[in-house]
Amino acid sequence: MNVRIDEELCIGCGSCQEICPAVFHLNEEIGKSVVIDPEACEFVGCCEAAAENCPVEAITIE
Numbered sequence: 001m002n003v004r005i006d007e008e009l010c011i012g013c014g015s016c017q018e019i020c021p022a023v024f025h026l027n028e029e030i031g032k033s034v035v036i037d038p039e040a041c042e043f044v045g046c047c048e049a050a051a052e053n054c055p056v057e058a059i060t061i062e
């Protein structure tokens with residue numbers, strides 16, 4: 001499983017980090033979230049929820 005954030009779309013709302021902090025981190029300097037551990041998606045079970053709640057649909061899970 002791989003998870004990506006489209007940086008062009010991300011508005012830095014922080015929702016993904018709030019829902020799934022093992023995988024996503026909001027970089028406040030750039031105002032975008034980044035994926036810190038894509039492998040963690042396999043076992044933490046919150047990536048889908050983070051993707052569903054992203055207001056701009058910037059999170060892709062493959």
Ligand code: SF4
Pocket residue numbers: 005009010011012013014015016017026032033050053054055056057058059
């Ligand atoms: S939920 Fe979406 S818009 Fe918000 S910080 Fe995460 S990737 Fe960016």
